[in-house]
Amino acid sequence: MDLFFWLSKLYEFIRFRFHRYPKFPLLHLPYLAIKQVIESMSVSERIKLSQTSKRMATFVRMKLPFYYVFIRDALSGLFMKDQNALLYCGREIHKFAEKYECLTKYDDARWVRVEYLFSMNNCENVKIEQCRLNLFDINTLIKYWILCQRDMFKNLTIRFEKQDIEFDWNVVLKDVAAEKLDNSSFLMPASIMTSSSYDWIAYGQGFASGLLAVVSTGYIGYLATKYIQKKKRDVMLVDLHTSNVVLQGARVVNNPSNMYAPLMITVAYEQRGVLQVKGDRTMTGTMYSTISGDLCFLGVTGSGFGNKIGTILVEGYYENQRFATLTWPILRGFAPNPILEFQSPYTKYLDIEAMSTKYERIMWSGTLDNTV
Amino acid sequence: MSCEEPTTSPTPENNITVVSSDGKEFLLDLKLTEQSETLARLISNFEYDRTDVKKDPVPLGNITSAQMQKIIEWLQHHRYYPKWEQNDIHYSTSFTFETWVEEYLNIPNNEMFELLNAANYLNIPRLFSTICRIMASRITGKSAEQIRTVLNIKTDVKNDVYTGIPIQEDSSSSEDGMSEISLSPSPPPI
Numbered sequence: 001m002d003l004f005f006w007l008s009k010l011y012e013f014i015r016f017r018f019h020r021y022p023k024f025p026l027l028h029l030p031y032l033a034i035k036q037v038i039e040s041m042s043v044s045e046r047i048k049l050s051q052t053s054k055r056m057a058t059f060v061r062m063k064l065p066f067y068y069v070f071i072r073d074a075l076s077g078l079f080m081k082d083q084n085a086l087l088y089c090g091r092e093i094h095k096f097a098e099k100y101e102c103l104t105k106y107d108d109a110r111w112v113r114v115e116y117l118f119s120m121n122n123c124e125n126v127k128i129e130q131c132r133l134n135l136f137d138i139n140t141l142i143k144y145w146i147l148c149q150r151d152m153f154k155n156l157t158i159r160f161e162k163q164d165i166e167f168d169w170n171v172v173l174k175d176v177a178a179e180k181l182d183n184s185s186f187l188m189p190a191s192i193m194t195s196s197s198y199d200w201i202a203y204g205q206g207f208a209s210g211l212l213a214v215v216s217t218g219y220i221g222y223l224a225t226k227y228i229q230k231k232k233r234d235v236m237l238v239d240l241h242t243s244n245v246v247l248q249g250a251r252v253v254n255n256p257s258n259m260y261a262p263l264m265i266t267v268a269y270e271q272r273g274v275l276q277v278k279g280d281r282t283m284t285g286t287m288y289s290t291i292s293g294d295l296c297f298l299g300v301t302g303s304g305f306g307n308k309i310g311t312i313l314v315e316g317y318y319e320n321q322r323f324a325t326l327t328w329p330i331l332r333g334f335a336p337n338p339i340l341e342f343q344s345p346y347t348k349y350l351d352i353e354a355m356s357t358k359y360e361r362i363m364w365s366g367t368l369d370n371t372v
Numbered sequence: 373m374s375c376e377e378p379t380t381s382p383t384p385e386n387n388i389t390v391v392s393s394d395g396k397e398f399l400l401d402l403k404l405t406e407q408s409e410t411l412a413r414l415i416s417n418f419e420y421d422r423t424d425v426k427k428d429p430v431p432l433g434n435i436t437s438a439q440m441q442k443i444i445e446w447l448q449h450h451r452y453y454p455k456w457e458q459n460d461i462h463y464s465t466s467f468t469f470e471t472w473v474e475e476y477l478n479i480p481n482n483e484m485f486e487l488l489n490a491a492n493y494l495n496i497p498r499l500f501s502t503i504c505r506i507m508a509s510r511i512t513g514k515s516a517e518q519i520r521t522v523l524n525i526k527t528d529v530k531n532d533v534y535t536g537i538p539i540q541e542d543s544s545s546s547e548d549g550m551s552e553i554s555l556s557p558s559p560p561p562i
Binding site: 022023024025026027028029030032033036037039040041042045048049051052053054055056 | 480481482483484485488489492500501504505507508510511512514515516517519520521522523524525526527528
């Protein structure tokens with residue numbers, strides 16, 4: 001019996017090793033049949049299928065029959081919503097939706113180290129909360145961001161876990177060529193060159209709302225941003241939305257409406273980027289982030305950002321510029337229940353259920369009524 | 373889905389003859405052909421449903437006798453099933469199948485490929501959809517490399533998307549993999 005068992009195992013091994021296994025040559029089917037087979041696959045299989053070859057990726061690129069994709073665990077969420085959203089696997093996408101937003105949010109980002117942030121590339125909007133970075137890390141990040149030759153992100157929001165961090169510009173802007181501005185300083189000389197990408201860095205009280213700013217060109221505040229957008233100049237703006245320059249995360253003294261709004265650092269990308277530090281109530285009131293529009297769902301990547309945990313990489317284009325966002329950690333303690341508050345008759349949720357440290361499967365919730 | 377089979381005996385009037393690519397003739401009940409859009413349209417066009425019309429054998433050059441036998445088995449089983457309806461926007465893929473279907477499609481991948489081609493040619497949507505889902509379920513949980521092997525996809529990616537490790541060219545998963553696919557009733561040599 002044992003001998004027969006091992007012989008059969010050996011036979012299977014040889015068959016598989018030498019590719020004598022009966023195959024299903026998918027690409028030899030008619031196009032509609034290929035499409036039907038691919039549409040029958042789950043999203044995770046489509047992702048893997050698109051990785052098999054470039055030619056296959058073009059077949060996989062098709063509109064999925066759902067409007068909402070929702071991936072979350074108990075702490076973090078990635079919510080994609082758009083009626084024209086195109087979600088598929090591949091390296092490139094075409095734009096269907098006119099307007100969309102993209103946010104990736106990590107509610108529990110205690111695992112994030114500053115090195116992870118370095119690996120961001122073309123990210124749209126990333127929010128990191130409860131992170132354990134300190135001001136030295138922020139300083140390192142700013143310096144890295146200034147010198148980085150690639151576009152790291154458009155918006156980066158960081159909230160700190162510790163509530164009593166004293167925001168010290170001397171630390172945050174250490175070794176960064178910057179100049180303090182006051183409200184009346186609108187025009188700045190472009191004499192201080194910090195890098196090939198940044199003409200100028202300055203900081204000071206903002207124009208409109210008491211901002212502390214680091215600006216690479218001559219203007220600060222909203223006017224500065226608009227001006228810089230118009231001029232298409234690189235800008236990096238650290239914008240602290242309070243006179244209380246302490247990143248406590250919970251209290252904004254001069255603005256009762258923002259009482260529970262943690263302070264955050266937002267790095268917005270405008271041509272090159274805008275770095276802002278501000279309290280934002282609308283952001284803090286959002287439990288789940290929204291990603292919509294043209295998305296390229298690339299699945300879990302084990303390298304780069306969050307490689308120890310596993311992340312989901314989403315790539316897309318924003319105004320013809322490619323971006324990539326990452327979310328984590330869908331792999332731990334995932335709650336498979338979809339959020340129902342957005343449900344509509346045309347809503348289908350895509351949930352990811354993790355069985356181990358490896359990305360396992362994507363589970364649909366909805367009617368499974370096509371049993372043959 | 374229930375299917376009560378009434379006791380009806382086929383009569384020569386409500387039969388047509390189809391001829392497979394290897395020349396074997398099969399007698400098909402007209403009721404069965406309703407599941408195949410190709411055959412149903414052909415019967416309608418030639419008015420084979422009328423008793424006073426001479427029914428010539430219908431040649432099916434793309435389908436072997438083994439495939440035809442398999443298809444007739446499917447048609448017989450689904451004889452009294454309700455008409456297949458196209459899935460709407462609420463459609464979601466299910467990998468749950470009847471026991472009979474699982475046994476029926478418990479065949480090697482290459483035979484599945486032939487059957488899918490035949491179902492596509494005869495336009496039997498229920499069978500077509502089922503095979504697609506069965507095939508999709510078979511690659512569930514497989515890695516990209518294994519999928520590449522099973523689906524006989526030629527590698528045109530030099531490096532892995534994420535790891536950057538060069539992907540080794542799989543010589544056997546090239547286009548000539550079709551040579552392993554048998555269009556004959558006998559299984560391919562292994």
